[in-house]
Amino acid sequence: MKFKTFAAFVGPSIFLMLLFIAAPLVSVFLQSFYVTQPVFETVEVETCTPGFPTQTCVTELKTQPILGEDGKVVTEVRYVGLESYRNVLEPDRAWAALSALDFNTLLTIDFWKALRFTLTFTLVTLPLVVGVGLAIAVAVNNASRLIRGPIIFVSLLPFIITPVIGALSIRWLFIGDGIMTAFLEWWLSRDIAMFAQGWTIELLMMFYRVWHVAPFAFVVFYAGLQTVNQDTLESAIIDGASRWERLRYVVIPHLMPLIVFISLIHLMDSYRVFEEIVGFSSQAHRISLQWLTYDFLTPDDSGNRSISRASASAMLTMIGIVILLVPLLRKTWRDHKGGRV
Amino acid sequence: MIKQILLAGGLSLAAIGGAAACDFQNEVPVKSLSAGFEAWKAVTDAMAKCGNFEAELDQEFRTKQPAAFAADPSLYQIGGVANGTLVPLMNEGTVRSLDNLVEKHGQNLTANQLIKINGEIMAIAMMVNAQHLMYREDLLSDLGISVPKTYDEVLAAAEKIKAAGVVEYPVGGTYKTGWNLAQEFVNMYLGMGGEFFGDGNEPSIENDKGVVALETMKKLTAFMDPEYLVSDSTYVQQQFQQGKIAMANLWASRAGAMDDPNESQVVGKVKMAGAPTAAERAASTLWWDGIVIAKNASDEQADAAFRVAMAGMNPDMVKANNDAAVWLIEGYEPGPLAQGVVETAQAGAVPYPASSQMGLMHTALGNGVADYLTGAKDAQTTLRDIANAYRTSAKEAGLIQ
Structure with a gap:
């Protein structure tokens, strides 16, 4: 292909990627080193509000921003270096806890608590998603043609549901005396409160994620299964390989690139776990890194938000994903190079 | 056309x-x-x-x-x-x-x-709006409990209701982590006579009043639905309507729903009273x-x-x-539905002390108080961590130099 044609095809998407991915990333990266603050003054203010039977007036010292001549708040931008990162990571407290081997204390610091949950969540759901996806794909592949269509349709359903809606519906099944909790209580004849402690919520969140994402793995694996070399399979049967051996030595090696692909996507997605936290309102017990960023960005009643710490936390999340992906990417790269020789 | x-x-x-x-x-x-x-x-x-x-x-x-x-x-x-x-x-x-x-x-x-x-x-x-006591008049009079005026009386009443076993949980509370939970601490701490800020917007919550406020909250949670950390105003309102709880400190704007025959099974049985007082004044804020x-x-x-x-x-x-x-x-x-607010105001409840720094404090409280209630930290550590979290965000916002 001529370079010009190539450029004409690729150009627009490169431009859009630069505009919508690279530029915001650079902007967030820069923002994490600066803080923007209003210039404050402290003045005495008298505030009168409704009371019974008459108004109550309070005079107090208030810190309020200075308004410039254009009627806007006067702000100043300050370079703070790594301070926002320090504020997120709290290295002093973390180090003190670590050197005392006191992990419970370490896990009361927001970032480390979030990291612990995010990593557990990511690494536990990964094999489950791959395994369940593969199992459904193999099962569907062996099912008779008559019922294959309906089975595929039903197994895809969880994937179609909007994540937050899915999480909310599972929450409503289990919260308080929800249908499922009521059933479990009747079955085990004991009082159950799924949302009263962290580990049950964590289990529910993982269950939800596997339920939601496994269909995606299934579809990919099912497509891959259609391309397995039938001759190899037949010769394996003639050689006396059992069903399990065929799966282990013929099918899985053939699907390996797809397994790596699914793992990459899943690692990236589940490291950014967020819908589950909001859907299950687990903030009291479990928070994730992405939720931490969101929390920094959410303005409170008085309109404050911590843009700098949010930027730092977002950058840290990205670094975390890159570190997680490195082993898989290196493997793909090696295979790729090996294939060329 | x-x-x-x-x-x-x-x-x-x-x-x-x-x-x-x-x-x-x-x-x-x-x-x-x-x-x-x-x-x-x-x-x-x-x-x-x-x-x-x-x-x-x-x-x-x-x-x-x-x-x-x-x-x-x-x-x-x-x-x-x-x-x-x-x-x-x-x-x-x-x-x-x-x-x-x-x-x-x-x-x-x-x-x-x-x-x-x-x-x-x-x-x-x-x-105006305020959180104040709502209670099941029928249950309390059956058990011969007078309307609790202080949090000590609330706890005593809860103990009696629990022993009688007439409702699933004696007390309801808007203890959902975040804004709601922080608001409950603000109520209790102001009720104890606490102050949130000292000179130069420095936090001043690390004191006995803060500890007692936390302890009172924890004592109350023993009488609540164990899932209290996810229960917001709507959830508590529904608990009332379904006859699952007997008392709660709930928003006046929710009072009307108790007598809504389409939703409530306890029409006419829920009565309003002023917010219970803590050490100093009514543990509530006026909005x-x-x-x-x-x-x-x-x-x-x-x-x-x-x-x-x-x-x-x-x-x-x-x-x-x-x-x-x-x-x-x-x-x-x-x-009769307005009585709760009026009594709360008369018992000295202060207007919610809204300000830029209070916004930051509210967020820090909302994220921090749960650690004490779940038992992850003791009261002093919890308050110290909340104060530090506030200090960090106030520095970032430029409120503390």
């Missing part, structure tokens, strides 16, 4: 609506942005009768409002605010002084409705809801917007919606 019919229908409806209650025909387009609870619905419906008025009722208004009012011209002329949400608008100077407008069109306002900051009227309040007018609007628009707002806050509207809120507007007949 269809379009014309629809248009004609719309026009005639508007004409009928206009004739019903508004005393003038509004010609200038006016828009408002406010929260979406029952009282706002009533008021904005009444405003709409003046014509050319569009109301946006949105529970996420607090994130939208500062930016929408900072635009020039402002995207909304009327804003619905409360103690807390007035702060960002005041800080950015995007609301106008109402002195002249009140003089021109505010004949029906009572002195209690005028929110004055440094003597200037900046907002018009329409209702008001009301309107502001945008600064970035022409004088003509502001005039029309204010007239529309005044027409909305009229005695007829209050009569039709008497139990939707504790109104400050003339014509309100304080019914």
Whole structure:
């Protein structure tokens, strides 16, 4: 292909990627080193509000921003270096806890608590998603043609549901005396409160994620299964390989690139776990890194938000994903190079 | 053709609506942005009768409002605010002084409705809200318990109710992590007579009052649904309606729902009383809801917007919606549902101390208090960590040097 044609095809998407991915990333990266603050003054203010039977007036010292001549708040931008990162990571407290081997204390610091949950969540759901996806794909592949269509349709359903809606519906099944909790209580004849402690919520969140994402793995694996070399399979049967051996030595090696692909996507997605936290309102017990960023960005009643710490936390999340992906990417790269020789 | 019919229908409806209650025909387009609870619905419906008025009722208004009012011209002329949400608008100077407008069109306002900051009227309040005690009168009188006045009495009563086993959980609480939980701590800590800030906006919550406030909260949770950390006002309201709890410190704006026969199984059995007192005063805060007018609007628009707002806050509207809120507007007949707020105010509850630094403190509390209730930290550590979290964000915001 001529370079010009190539450029004409690729150009627009490169431009859009630069505009919508690279530029915001650079902007967030820069923002994490600066803080923007209003210039404050402290003045005495008298505030009168409704009371019974008459108004109550309070005079107090208030810190309020200075308004410039254009009627806007006067702000100043300050370079703070790594301070926002320090504020997120709290290295002093973390180090003190670590050197005392006191992990419970370490896990009361927001970032480390979030990291612990995010990593557990990511690494536990990964094999489950791959395994369940593969199992459904193999099962569907062996099912008779008559019922294959309906089975595929039903197994895809969880994937179609909007994540937050899915999480909310599972929450409503289990919260308080929800249908499922009521059933479990009747079955085990004991009082159950799924949302009263962290580990049950964590289990529910993982269950939800596997339920939601496994269909995606299934579809990919099912497509891959259609391309397995039938001759190899037949010769394996003639050689006396059992069903399990065929799966282990013929099918899985053939699907390996797809397994790596699914793992990459899943690692990236589940490291950014967020819908589950909001859907299950687990903030009291479990928070994730992405939720931490969101929390920094959410303005409170008085309109404050911590843009700098949010930027730092977002950058840290990205670094975390890159570190997680490195082993898989290196493997793909090696295979790729090996294939060329 | 269809379009014309629809248009004609719309026009005639508007004409009928206009004739019903508004005393003038509004010609200038006016828009408002406010929260979406029952009282706002009533008021904005009444405003709409003046014509050319569009109301946006949105529970996420607090994130939208500062930016929408900072635009020039402002995207909304009327804003619905409360103690807390007035702060960002005041800080950015995007609301106008109402002195002249009140003089021109505010004949029906009572002195209690005028929110004055440094003597200037900046907002018009329409209702007050507070968390106060709601209790199942039938259960308490059956068990011979008098209405608890202090938190010690609440705990004693809860113990008796638990022993009698008449409800699933004796106490309900809006302890959902985040804003709600922080609000409960604010109530309790102010009730203990605590102060949140010292000189230079430094936090001052690391003291005995803070510890006792936390301890009282934890004692209460022993009588609650174990899932208290996810229960918000709506959840507690439903627990009441389904007869699962006997007492709760709940928002006055939820009182009407207890007697709603469509939702409630305990119609007429839930009574209101003042918020229980802690060491110093009633452990609750007083809130008001009301309107502001945008600064970035022409004088003509502001005039029309204010007239529309005044027409909305009229005695007829209050009569039709008497139990939707504790109104400050003339014509309100304080019914039994208002008793809780009045008693709470008389027991010394203070207005919620809204300010920039209080916003940050509220967030830090909302994220931090749960660690004590779950047992992850002791009280002193919890308070120290909350103070540090506040200090970090206050430094980032520039409130502490």
